[in-house]
Amino acid sequence: MEDNTQKKLGFSSPLAMAIAMIAGSVGTGNIWRFPRVAAVNGGGAFVIAYILIMALAIIPLMMGEHVIGRSTRKGLPGAFRDFIGTKKGTWFGSFVWWIVTITISYYTVVLAWVCYYFVMALTNGYAGVDKAALFATVCEKNVAMVIVFILLQAFSAWGAYKGISFIEKANKVFLPVLFLSVIIIAVRTVTLPGSAEGLNYLFDFELHDFLSSKVWLEALTQCLWSAGPGWGICIAYAVYSKRKADISLATTIQGLGDMSVALLAGIAIIPALFAFMPTQEALDMCASGNNGLAFIALTGVFEQMPGGRIMAMLFFTSLMMAGISSVIAMYSIVYQPFADAKVSKKKTFVIMLVATVLIGTPSAWSNTFFNNQDFVVGMGMVIGAVFSCYALYRFGVEKVRTKLLNNPYSGMTMGKWWNFAITVLAPLLAVAMFIWWCILSVGWNPDWWNPFGVYSLGTLILQLGGVGLVLYLFNNRIADSAGEKLFDGESFPPVPDNGFSK
Numbered sequence: 001m002e003d004n005t006q007k008k009l010g011f012s013s014p015l016a017m018a019i020a021m022i023a024g025s026v027g028t029g030n031i032w033r034f035p036r037v038a039a040v041n042g043g044g045a046f047v048i049a050y051i052l053i054m055a056l057a058i059i060p061l062m063m064g065e066h067v068i069g070r071s072t073r074k075g076l077p078g079a080f081r082d083f084i085g086t087k088k089g090t091w092f093g094s095f096v097w098w099i100v101t102i103t104i105s106y107y108t109v110v111l112a113w114v115c116y117y118f119v120m121a122l123t124n125g126y127a128g129v130d131k132a133a134l135f136a137t138v139c140e141k142n143v144a145m146v147i148v149f150i151l152l153q154a155f156s157a158w159g160a161y162k163g164i165s166f167i168e169k170a171n172k173v174f175l176p177v178l179f180l181s182v183i184i185i186a187v188r189t190v191t192l193p194g195s196a197e198g199l200n201y202l203f204d205f206e207l208h209d210f211l212s213s214k215v216w217l218e219a220l221t222q223c224l225w226s227a228g229p230g231w232g233i234c235i236a237y238a239v240y241s242k243r244k245a246d247i248s249l250a251t252t253i254q255g256l257g258d259m260s261v262a263l264l265a266g267i268a269i270i271p272a273l274f275a276f277m278p279t280q281e282a283l284d285m286c287a288s289g290n291n292g293l294a295f296i297a298l299t300g301v302f303e304q305m306p307g308g309r310i311m312a313m314l315f316f317t318s319l320m321m322a323g324i325s326s327v328i329a330m331y332s333i334v335y336q337p338f339a340d341a342k343v344s345k346k347k348t349f350v351i352m353l354v355a356t357v358l359i360g361t362p363s364a365w366s367n368t369f370f371n372n373q374d375f376v377v378g379m380g381m382v383i384g385a386v387f388s389c390y391a392l393y394r395f396g397v398e399k400v401r402t403k404l405l406n407n408p409y410s411g412m413t414m415g416k417w418w419n420f421a422i423t424v425l426a427p428l429l430a431v432a433m434f435i436w437w438c439i440l441s442v443g444w445n446p447d448w449w450n451p452f453g454v455y456s457l458g459t460l461i462l463q464l465g466g467v468g469l470v471l472y473l474f475n476n477r478i479a480d481s482a483g484e485k486l487f488d489g490e491s492f493p494p495v496p497d498n499g500f501s502k
Contacts, residue, residue: 008502010240010495016168017241018250022257023171024237024329025228026178027322028110031315032294034222034262035202035269036286041218042209043201047266049210049219051259054227057429059255060421061229061385063414064392066247067404069238071487073496075336076100076232078482079239080387084394090479092387094471096232097334099380101352103231104330105360106373108156111323112148112364113138114316117295121312127303131296139291139367149364150357156324157353160331161345163500164240167328174325181318182261185311186268189275192305198274198282202266220433225378227258230385230430236333240501243492247405248412261322268315269298276301294319332500339498341481372454375441376463382434383464389427397422403490 011017038046072079080093116138120126126134138145159166189195209215228234234251241250273282277297285297298315302308331352338348363370392400397419406413441457442448451462471478486493495501 009497010242010501011164011237011245012168014242014245014250017237017245018253018257019171019175020164020167020329021228021233021237021250021254023175023178023325024233025226025254025258025326026175026261027107027226027326028114028290028294028319029222029226030258030262031182031265031319031322032269032290034226035266036290036293037218037222038266039198039201039270039273039286040283042206042212042215044203044205045207045209045212046215046219047203047263048205049216050222050262053216053220053223053429054255054259057421057426058223058227058229059252060414060418061388061426062227062234062255063248063251063405063418064397064400064422065229065232065234065388066238066241066251067400068388068391069235070241070243070247070492071404073239073486073493074482075239075338075340076235076333077337077478078340079235080391081479081482082485082487083391087476087479089391089394090482091468091471091475092391094475094478095380095468096230096384096387097337098467098471099377099384100231100330100333101356102359102373102380103377104153104156104327104334105356106363106370106377107323107330108152108327108356108360109145109149109364109370111152111320111327112145113295114319114323115148115152116145117299118313118316118320120299121302121309121316124309126299131299134299135291135295138295139370141365146361146364149360152324152327153353153357153360156327157331157349157356159324159328160335160500161349163502165502167332170328171325174321178261178318178321178325179264181314181321182264182268185272185314185318186264188305188307188311189268189272192271192275194275195271197279198271199267201274201279201283202270217433217436220429221378221437222262224382224385224430224433226262227255229388229426230381230383231330232333232384233329235388236336237329239336240495243494244409246409246411247407248410248414252412265318269293272301272305272311273297276304335500336498337478337482339496339500340483342483345499368454372459375455376460379434379437379460380464382430382437385430386427386434389422389430392422404492407492 068079068083072082076093076097077090081090302312335348363373401414401418438457441455445453445456448456449458450456451458453459
């Protein structure tokens with residue numbers, strides 16, 4: 001039996017953990033990326049491909065990552081070291097840790113924009129204003145945005161610093177507000193005259209689209225960049241899960257929650273675009289990128305829509321809830337290796353806040369720099385997913401499945417198909433996606449070799465390759481800092497009392 005101290009550590013219940021995992025994985029990509037990508041990539045064919053990939057590859061991989069976190073009870077470097085079973089495996093986790101650090105640094109810039117637009121919606125400040133010109137002034141060389149960015153970094157870092165109990169309480173607010181906001185917008189938009197055409201584009205099924213490799217690759221991209229595999233959230237939050245919590249059920253709920261927000265967002269946004277824009281203009285706007293959809297097209301739509309001011313406030317509220325909960329989760333991830341190394345909580349807070357502010361300020365100042373970091377991080381997450389597959393393979397997927405995943409407390413038994421998903425399907429899809437995006441980056445840029453290009457292959461090689469090399473060179477030092485191994489290879493250790501677990 002667990003003693004009283006152990007009962008107070010980690011998530012208070014399986015439900016609390018599931019809520020935290022959904023809130024951490026659901027981000028702005030569910031709300032602004034999924035709808036537009038679905039609309040221009042076959043609609044219903046894309047949705048079916050997205051659901052199949054989530055069910056057959058992404059959720060199984062997240063289950064495996066959950067096992068890694070609960071088995072090792074370590075931050076990312078130590079988790080990969082102990083699960084792979086050799087110090088040489090540490091740098092895989094260090095690489096993922098670095099990707100999460102960079103993600104925090106630039107992703108909070110989006111939250112600064114969202115907060116600004118929430119105030120604009122509240123005051124009707126963008127009425128009659130050129131929406132593209134307005135966004136250009138927000139995302140480029142705006143001192144106010146840099147200040148808001150720093151304040152949001154500080155709040156998110158503080159939230160993770162407060163530990164699991166605060167995260168539980170915060171997500172009990174963030175997630176319901178997020179779902180309620182998106183549901184209200186969806187109900188309102190489907191009642192608009194002309195919205196039916198948008199729903200048709202979102203859910204209409206054509207076989208030739210379903211057979212298109214591009215549709216499947218776009219669906220895979222959405223899954224990997226949205227749900228959470230490859231950037232450590234499943235590993236990190238599983239560190240604080242009870243030994244008797246159901247891994248398979250919790251991860252499945254996480255995946256279903258992530259998909260639900262994406263589908264609701266599609267119903268909320270696409271019909272609104274088609275109700276107020278000609279078909280081709282709506283599709284062109286969906287193809288223009290996340291920022292063009294959220295901050296240019298939709299602000300114009302909300303301005304025309306009866307009751308649009310309230311809908312705009314709800315829309316930007318949903319983005320804030322999704323973004324803040326994700327950033328707090330990311331700070332929890334990057335704090336853990338410091339806890340393993342016995343660095344004090346306060347020192348950890350200061351180190352990571354200063355680091356993320358310094359790394360992220362160029363993105364807050366320059367939209368070009370922001371776009372570059374977004375591209376590099378997305379590709380880094382794909383590599384992280386492959387690393388997770390490798391760690392599970394090295395340990396032995398059959399042993400993972402029979403001893404750790406299908407444990408006595410599991411209500412969902414995974415069959416041998418799970419082995420195939422981890423050893424073949426998930427890594428094959430991730431590698432295919434990485435190669436596809438590399439080919440696209442070459443096509444976008446005549447000077448694809450330029451290491452300072454925004455979307456060039458050269459910048460991927462310089463940044464990801466350079467970071468990987470440095471972390472590999474410091475591998476042993478990082479491995480030694482992760483502390484003693486807790487995992488015996490057979491069972492789950494207790495939740496660690498590392499300062500963040502209460």
